[in-house]
Amino acid sequence: MEMSASDAARAGIAAGTKSRTRLISLCVNGEWHEVAVKPRNMLVEVIRDTIGLTGTKASCESGTCGACTVLVEGRPVLGCITLAVECDGKQVQTVEGLAEGEKLSAIQEAFLDQGAVQCGFCTPGMLMSATALLRRNPKPTREDINKALEGNLCRCTGYNAIVDAVLQVSGQGGVEPVME
């Protein structure tokens, strides 16, 4: 719907106006949610605080660390710098949507095999970025993986185990799983 200037005036757009709350629909991991949001609410806040899926982490909250990465319409985006209203009517996938019931997804298993998780705070974002990469490119090279994960910071692992995990799930080795 295109608004003319007078429509905008009637809607109460003027300096100092408190923004109105609006109802949006989000399809998170296949389930539709109707949530009331203010324009200033970020997607990660709505996912964590309103919908209650706390797997997605909010860390830097300024778009520099990638911990809040979720897939919106299949694209990896940063939930901390995406307005929730912008996602009205869209498909969102979070880390909770990767496993099927008790069965972990291949990339989650690979993270466990390779010891790619230490403190775990970056892991949900890493998993979502890796998932988006593998859907687009099932046989990524090490360089492709580095490029796809460059937006996700990890202070623990030194990244190698994470890259190995992505290589493992793409059937290109990685190191032999250490754990029995």
Place this chain on the structure above:
Amino acid sequence: MIFFDFDYERADTLEGAVALLARMPGSARALAGGTDLLPGMRMENIKPGLLVSLGAIEPHEPELLADGSLRIDALSRLSSLENSSLLRSKVPMLAESAHVVGGNQIRQMGTLGGNLCQETRCMQLDQKHDYQFVAPCFKRGGDCCYPFPRNKHNVCWSVYMSDIAPALIALDAEVEILGQAGSRRIRVEALFTGNGLTPLSLGQAELLRAVVVPPAPRGFAWGFHKSTVRGGLEFGMAVIAVALHLAEDGNTCADARIVIGAVREGPARATAAERSLKGAVLDGKRLAQAAAEAAKEISPLPHHGFTKRHLTDNIRVYLRRTLAQAVERAGGPGRSS
């Protein structure tokens, strides 16, 4: 998390967005990818009363025009530019410059127009209020540049960090701007004022509609380099874009465009260095001379912990290598020494 309220409208067309922006001059901002605007709002460097979302407007695919130039929708995502086979073949420097922006998520979200319209940055400014100085700097309405209080002209020393703008200027591209009076076309260079407080020459209710890159002339060669500390997910300490036109013999330079980004309030042309290359045979010595000349004339602003000396050296070394890379691509005699 943003700590203040603002209103939000979603435009269906660019014309509709311009009309909405015009309702609140000075207080309305257009929201495309949001990767620069929303962090700026979180830091409260920017406090708009209204965001006009362009998220519902689908960008057109890049289009090859009759005269051979390429028209790229300003709402194109950076990821679509870096992965476009048309761009990779016709304007590889533009695809490369989109490829080095931010991290993958930033490129999936951010748009070409948004990248060009990003705010200037400063390490001290782009922090949460708690860590800010006791008094506001120029950008926050104060009367001093706190990081560099004795800078020469007592002005804001924030730096324009777009990776794509230097490439577009080297390619001699133009931008199509849509305003209330219709659209106008200017060269990308004219988009920048050189003033850290108001870095863009756009009017209040104006939006970028498209970027038009002219066809590459015969003998075209390019080089691009972004200097960073980590090699990913960061702003450049210096961005170098070089476009050379080699004469028929393949050795002599017919024309040169050298643009350095991320070291001043806008991308800077190294015109003296360009002049020194024109008509010259591009051997290693000549390239090194031109790079030294450029480093001298650009006069980089210190930023993000890098001193002027460091940045000058960076430009001198990497411009020489980038020029050599361009010549090498064209199969010429230049070698980095």
